[in-house]
Amino acid sequence: MLSKVITNLSPSATFAMAQKSEELKAQGINIVNMSVGEPDFDTPEHIKAAATAAIEANWSKYSPVSGYKSLKEAACGKLLRENGLEFSPSQIVVSNGAKQSICNAVLALVNPGDEVIIPAPFWVSYPQMVKLAQGIPVSPEATIESQYKISPEQLEAAITPRTKLLILCSPCNPSGAVYSRSELEALAEVVLRHEGLYVISDEIYEHINYVGEHASIAAVPGMRERTMVVNGVSKAYAMTGWRIGYIAAPQWIADACNMLQGQYTSGPCSVSQKAAEAALNGPQECVELMRQSFQRRRDLIVRLMRGIPGLEVNEPEGAFYLFPRCSAYLGGRFKTATELAMYLLETGHVATVGGDAFGAPGCLRLSYATSEENIIEAAARIKRALETL
Numbered sequence: 001m002l003s004k005v006i007t008n009l010s011p012s013a014t015f016a017m018a019q020k021s022e023e024l025k026a027q028g029i030n031i032v033n034m035s036v037g038e039p040d041f042d043t044p045e046h047i048k049a050a051a052t053a054a055i056e057a058n059w060s061k062y063s064p065v066s067g068y069k070s071l072k073e074a075a076c077g078k079l080l081r082e083n084g085l086e087f088s089p090s091q092i093v094v095s096n097g098a099k100q101s102i103c104n105a106v107l108a109l110v111n112p113g114d115e116v117i118i119p120a121p122f123w124v125s126y127p128q129m130v131k132l133a134q135g136i137p138v139s140p141e142a143t144i145e146s147q148y149k150i151s152p153e154q155l156e157a158a159i160t161p162r163t164k165l166l167i168l169c170s171p172c173n174p175s176g177a178v179y180s181r182s183e184l185e186a187l188a189e190v191v192l193r194h195e196g197l198y199v200i201s202d203e204i205y206e207h208i209n210y211v212g213e214h215a216s217i218a219a220v221p222g223m224r225e226r227t228m229v230v231n232g233v234s235k236a237y238a239m240t241g242w243r244i245g246y247i248a249a250p251q252w253i254a255d256a257c258n259m260l261q262g263q264y265t266s267g268p269c270s271v272s273q274k275a276a277e278a279a280l281n282g283p284q285e286c287v288e289l290m291r292q293s294f295q296r297r298r299d300l301i302v303r304l305m306r307g308i309p310g311l312e313v314n315e316p317e318g319a320f321y322l323f324p325r326c327s328a329y330l331g332g333r334f335k336t337a338t339e340l341a342m343y344l345l346e347t348g349h350v351a352t353v354g355g356d357a358f359g360a361p362g363c364l365r366l367s368y369a370t371s372e373e374n375i376i377e378a379a380a381r382i383k384r385a386l387e388t389l
């Protein structure tokens with residue numbers, strides 16, 4: 001029999017939907033896939049060249065568990081240059097994607113029965129990682145009316161003596177919400193009132209921001225010792241398959257993540273690390289070009305989806321997801337947004353993800369990291385499928 005911990009987990013809804021979409025495609029059905037969130041661009045040439053050179057130069061042995069020192073130095077350089085955060089390489093742990101970085105940090109801090117605050121809507125994997133650590137996810141809710149952001153009062157109300165961790169994601173997957181510096185300062189003020197409360201700040205969408213300067217809660221005075229900053233190369237450099245993410249954390253937490261990783265995965269792929277180093281140290285124009293392209297797509301999808309009756313569409317400030325409220329279509333034929341997403345897939349031939357797995361059961365998530373042509377086609381298909389109900 002499987003363990004209780006595993007039995008208690010749910011499969012990743014994003015990957016599950018992507019797989020269903022692939023199955024239909026394999027049957028010859030033309031599907032517009034807006035389920036899984038990953039840039040559709042190719043990895044920039046100078047990054048691929050660095051990987052090829054690494055293979056030729058035989059970077060083929062185990063790396064140190066926490067990553068090559070040169071990559072950790074590159075991450076420190078980036079954190080200082082872009083975020084004004086000073087870390088030493090020993091405080092960086094490089095992992096198999098930001099996903100593992102977050103999971104390491106959760107497992108390093110959470111005891112069975114500890115509570116972890118995960119504002120909803122949230123990325124599907126956070127509560128599952130907490131469950132893996134036998135912690136208890138607690139989710140104050142943000143809605144479209146609050147631009148999908150929680151207030152300091154909501155945070156305060158969610159804290160109990162058992163609260164260990166807050167997981168914050170800005171820019172946010174799935175809502176696209178971006179917390180401003182002053183909003184983060186207000187949340188930090190609450191965190192700092194509670195000793196023993198730590199923050200995982202997931203900044204993987206940092207560069208996909210349409211409102212301007214990215215702010216990190218770690219930069220608020222007093223928060224450096226409380227915050228684990230998570231970032232990586234997947235989204236900014238179109239490198240999802242290379243599997244490189246990292247954490248920058250207080251030394252004792254970085255040491256714990258290093259130890260944990262040393263026992264169950266070792267350091268991430270050597271060649272990918274050399275590619276990530278080139279991404280962080282190299283020219284950054286590619287990042288801005290992709291951001292501009294995402295912004296054009298954001299504008300397009302917002303305009304098109306606002307033309308569909310019954311969908312409430314806000315303007316996401318970052319990341320590459322649209323998170324419309326679709327509750328007007330729920331309660332009758334479709335009990336949940338996941339059922340609606342299945343209908344849109346099977347009848348409309350557009351793959352989306354129901355908001356249920358993101359802690360927002362009245363919403364749908366559409367990844368617009370796809371061509372403008374696909375976005376236009378998807379919106380037309382969704383409109384038709386909803387009109388025929």
Ligand code: PMP
Nearest residue numbers: 097098099123173204232234245
């Ligand atoms: N955090 C968020 C919010 C994400 O959307 C993703 C993308 N899956 C990740 C972390 C993990 O990214 P990766 O493991 O590809 O670095």
Ligand code: GLU
Nearest residue numbers: 012014015035036037038
């Ligand atoms: N971040 C992407 C998404 O949310 C990748 C899939 C995943 O890791 O869940 O769709």
